[in-house]
Amino acid sequence: MSDDNSELSARQRDEARAALQRDLPFALSPSGSFPSPEGGPDLLATSDIVVEAQQIAAVARYLRASLNYIYLSNITAVDLLAHGCFELVYHFYRLSGGPALTIKTRLPREKPELPSLTPFWPGAAFQEREAYDLFGIVFKGHPDLRRIYMWDEFEGFPMRKDFVRQGDKYLSE
């Protein structure tokens, strides 16, 4: 079963990549724009489609309009500290079934900003707020970008790998 699924997901990915190459070639970002650290694991290596961060809204709308990926399921932020970037992972589905289409995009850690998908998929609203709250990623065009879990006065972004935990008496034990 899982073999079928991984084959299907590879085929979906290749089709989507070919379509993007044809219609939105400027959105496919060149690989290797962030350096891999020497010695450490290379978390940037991937077979998934990697797009230019500022084009994510255009790519998502293209997937919905032309390739029938109308369902945006999941948005994940990952802090790749050693590579100096954040990675955002989007999972899209077709309602007719089949595995996810994974779209990744990378942002510099100094200025993590990219367009929001909330205007087109209101279901992204809370997930983008979560990524903002815990990672400090700014989604431009989000109608209500504020903290969702932490309290409003909280400073810092706790899911970042360089977040310094403080005030926890159990930390030193």
Next chain:
Amino acid sequence: MLSTDELQINIGPQHPSTHGVFRLLTRLEGETIIELTPVFGYLHRNHEQLGEANSYLQNMPFTDRLDYFNSMANNHAYALAVEKLAGIEVPERAEYIRVIMVELTRILNHAGAIGFLFNDMGAWQTQLAFSMREREKILDLFEMVSGARMMCNYFRFGGVVRDLPPEFLPALQDLLEAMPAFIDELERLLSENEILLARTQNIGILPKELAISYSVTGPMLRASGIPYDIRKAEPYSIYDRFDFDIPIGSVGDVYDRFLVRIEEMRQSRRILLQALEQLPDATGSHINPKARQNVRPPVGDAYTRIESPKGELGFYLVSDGSTKPYRYKIRAPSFINLTPLGDLCRGHKIADVVVILGSIDIVLGEVDR
């Protein structure tokens, strides 16, 4: 008509009908909702960061605490993600045991959700007691296999922690034989109660297009008329071997959401009966003996999802080759199903808010993480 000033009312965070610590900020015109904003975070413990500090196996009992009604389903989704990441095979018998546990979970979750609906509408405790009685029977089965009633911690990478005890299968058979009477009774309580019909029909309608753009999943999506079930759309485990239907609603209101849940209980029973029939022929044992529990997956990432009773439960894991996940992300169904709550409530009376919220079926352990 009298003109009234706008009124702001704060519901929660400590309020019995919010199903946990959850706050709703409402703006009212008379009794009618103009705007409703959910406020989260009262149960936030940064589960995902704690998950990065644990080893892969240590996270297994930790997933029980997400949606504490459905610990077996959480275990399943997490086990699938780690198995995909580390390339672990699962024996056939273990797959059957897993399916039995997850389908039992679905029945107890839906029974509970329907029982709480009556509570939310003021029919205190009687109907809920019927549901809880049924839930107890299933929890007894869970205790038999795992030693715990709610925090089961039963799944392991490559299977389940121990095989079914000899008394389990006869007990399950008895439970399934008695179940149709319970489900019919529950349905009669829903569909023959005039007050309930008045309170739930045409309340909180979620149209198809909105359900899709709001990323809603599970019974809520199906009640809006979209036959999307991950067990069929992207079959995982051994769900492609079972014959079952996907119930859908026609209107997309609160009432449809509960009818869909009733029908899903019947379908789960069908799956369980088929699983019981096929289980004796299943090969292998309850766990893959070669599967290491202190896994060290290769560098990479994996996303898996299951049809949990509340919707799409997904785990996205990133491995850096060490014994701990580099990133441990949960796509929590009841968190994302809450997104349309403001839209669903607008224009309805304040008393309908608790009913609409109940029909989404949230658990705050999962919403706040």
